[in-house]
Amino acid sequence: MTISTTEKLARYETAQETIGVLIAIRSKWIYEEEQKPEPNQDLIKQWRAEKHQFQYELDELLIDDDEKIETILNEYAPIVKAYMAS
Numbered sequence: 193m194t195i196s197t198t199e200k201l202a203r204y205e206t207a208q209e210t211i212g213v214l215i216a217i218r219s220k221w222i223y224e225e226e227q228k229p230e231p232n233q234d235l236i237k238q239w240r241a242e243k244h245q246f247q248y249e250l251d252e253l254l255i256d257d258d259e260k261i262e263t264i265l266n267e268y269a270p271i272v273k274a275y276m277a278s
Contacts (some may be wrong), residue, residue: 200255204255208253214271215246215247222240222243225239
């Protein structure tokens with residue numbers, strides 16, 4: 193698949209933004225859980241691990257990694273869209 197530089201950049205930025213939203217969602221969940229009288233430490237631990245994994249993926253994402261960008265757009269973007277619609 194040959195795409196223009198503009199489209200390549202747009203896809204890269206969309207992938208970055210998608211991961212950024214997932215990180216923000218996990219941060220919100222962690223904060224809200226920590227505010228409860230008896231926070232579920234297992235959930236907090238899980239969400240922190242997920243947040244760290246997303247941060248790692250964001251840090252490692254390269255504009256030329258078409259396969260990873262495609263994976264993010266196909267797997268993560270629907271999760272973000274569903275969350276934003278709820």
